[in-house]
Amino acid sequence: MEVDGARVLAFRLASHGLAAPDPDPDAALARWSVQDSPPGAGAAALAARVEDLAPGWLDAALADRRVVALYNARTATAVVPAADAAAYGTAQLPGDDAGLKAIVGPALRDRRTGFAEPVELAVAAVSEALDGRILSRDDLHEELRGRLPMELLPWCPGCKSHHAKRNLLVMASLRGRLCIAGRAGRQPAFARTDQWVGWDAPDEVSAARAELVRRYLSAYGPSTPAHLAAWVGIAPAHARSLWASVDGELAEVAVDGARAWLLAADLSRLEDPPPAPGVRLLAPGDPLLLGRDREAFLPDPDLRARVWRAIGGAGLVLVDGAPVALWSARKAGSVLRATVEPFAPLPGDEVAATFERLAPHRGCAGAEMAAGSPG
Numbered sequence: 441m442e443v444d445g446a447r448v449l450a451f452r453l454a455s456h457g458l459a460a461p462d463p464d465p466d467a468a469l470a471r472w473s474v475q476d477s478p479p480g481a482g483a484a485a486l487a488a489r490v491e492d493l494a495p496g497w498l499d500a501a502l503a504d505r506r507v508v509a510l511y512n513a514r515t516a517t518a519v520v521p522a523a524d525a526a527a528y529g530t531a532q533l534p535g536d537d538a539g540l541k542a543i544v545g546p547a548l549r550d551r552r553t554g555f556a557e558p559v560e561l562a563v564a565a566v567s568e569a570l571d572g573r574i575l576s577r578d579d580l581h582e583e584l585r586g587r588l589p590m591e592l593l594p595w596c597p598g599c600k601s602h603h604a605k606r607n608l609l610v611m612a613s614l615r616g617r618l619c620i621a622g623r624a625g626r627q628p629a630f631a632r633t634d635q636w637v638g639w640d641a642p643d644e645v646s647a648a649r650a651e652l653v654r655r656y657l658s659a660y661g662p663s664t665p666a667h668l669a670a671w672v673g674i675a676p677a678h679a680r681s682l683w684a685s686v687d688g689e690l691a692e693v694a695v696d697g698a699r700a701w702l703l704a705a706d707l708s709r710l711e712d713p714p715p716a717p718g719v720r721l722l723a724p725g726d727p728l729l730l731g732r733d734r735e736a737f738l739p740d741p742d743l744r745a746r747v748w749r750a751i752g753g754a755g756l757v758l759v760d761g762a763p764v765a766l767w768s769a770r771k772a773g774s775v776l777r778a779t780v781e782p783f784a785p786l787p788g789d790e791v792a793a794t795f796e797r798l799a800p801h802r803g804c805a806g807a808e809m810a811a812g813s814p815g
Contacts, residue, residue, distance in 0.1 A: 442694040443710060445736035448662060450713035451706075453761050455659045456728050457489035459716035465490050465497055469507060469521050472528050472655045473727035476509060477516040480802065481725030487801045488720050495800035502622070508637045509620040511613040513543050514673030515606045516725075517620060522637035529614040529633075530641055531652035534678055540611075542675035547605035548591070558592055559611050562604060566612035570632045576624035616641065650685040654703060657686075660731045662693040662700035662710070667732040696736070716761035719787065719794045724753045738763055743783065757791055759784075769795070769802070776804040779812045 453459045455471075462468045468489045476482035483498045498519070501507040508525050512518040513532045520528050534540045540555035548558060562584075569575065569583035581603040585593060593602040612618040616639030621631035633639050642648045656668055669679030691704040702710060722729055729747065731737065738744050738756075746754045746766060757765035757780065764784035769776050776799040780791065788809075795807035 441691070441707065441710070442697075443662070444696055447710065447713060448695055449737060450716065450761060451710045452660065452728060452731070453716040453758075454709065454713045458720050458728065458758070459714045459761070461491035462489045465493060465501070466521060469519060470524070470655075471659045471727065472518070472520055472524065472652065473659050473730065474519045475512075475516045475725055475727070475730070476519050477725055481723055482517075482519045483801045484721070484723035484798065485726050487798055488722065488726065493801070505637045508633065510633065511606060511610045511618070512673060513610060513614065514671075515610055516673075525619075525633060525637060526616060526639045526641045527648040527651055529616060530645055531648040531682070532614050532672055532674060533645070534674065535681065536678075539675050539678040542678065543610055543673065544607045547594075547607035550591075559608070561588060562592060562608040563612045563615050563617055566609065567617040567632065570618065570630060570635075572635065574621050574624075574629050574631045576629055577627040579624075580630050646685050649682045653682050653686045654689070657690075657701070657703050658706060659727070661702040661706060662695055663702075663731075663733070664700055670732040671730060716758070718760070719790045720758040721767065721794055721798055722756040722758060724755055726755070729756070740783070754781075757782075757786070759787060759790075765791070769798075769807075771802060771804055774805040775799075776802050776807040778807055778809045780809055781812060 457468055465486045468474060468486055474482050474485050486498060487493050498507070502509060506522055507519060508522045510518050510520065510525060510529060518528070534543065537553055537555055540559055544555055544559060548555065565584050565587035568587065569580055575583065581601070584604050585602060588604060590602065592604055592608060594605065595602055609618055616633045618630055619633040619636055620628045621636055622629045653668065656671060657663060660671065665679045665683040666676060668683060669676045672679065689703055690701045691707055693700050693702050693710070734744055734748060738747060743766065747756060754766040754768055756763050757767055762784070764786055765780050765782040767778055767780045769778040776795060778795045792809045795809050799805065799807040
């Protein structure tokens, strides 16, 4: 099959619940693609996908422990159904030293090989520190300072203290020993995932890996192992081993002449994706923006640079499935002040109404929209 970028985008919009609303928030979370980095991204993503989502739904689901927030291999905060947490984490675990280096290497810059030992030390220390209790970020680091060697506690100029980097906490998270269990003031609070929501690790790691690839391709296909590696945050060789677990389920697709693959079961959806009528607001960190073939999604390099800025990127306004504007928003008292910069025709009244619907999910009573630059 040969398709162009427009059809791929239409397929992904439908796959992400952005063509027709998802029936409930759990359907969106079941894709294993919602993240809460930056904070608030998870609620905004659900608001864009679920009609009449109750404000505070995600916070309530996290508090009820039906949903859990974990650090994933990219060090982002992933939000997944609690029942899926063990499969989601296990699927990302590396099987060799090179795979470990890809995840924890930034935390151990003086080390070239032998990453398994420090990882085991860190996971054990986190497990002991959180056993039977919930700790703030600062309290967890204080506990780790008494349990870990200085090699694993580099100096942080911003915090003005020695503490373990998030890359090592990621490994504890992927092993079911760390999740985010609410807030402690302005800091995250941590608990052991196995004690907070349970951790029924799959007997067959290969089954979890295959499921991760299936859910990725259903949401981001057609794609490649290289794009999977970047999306998960793992080494290319590790991604190729995950990809091989579904090799018999794939069909090759040419996207604007380039080779890519899709689950064969999804070919009919790619052949005739439904339209995506109306306005959707994609906030920074939206699952759809986490795909790695960004040129096809937004051809203009200047716009891409502003959307995928490392910190403070702009959001995107979609109208009938096409990107038409950048946006940013800030809370001013009880009002969400949105700044919109169109680069294509914009139905202003519909966009303003969409910001009004987003406002309660940002803790605001209403919204005001103005033209300008999100900066």
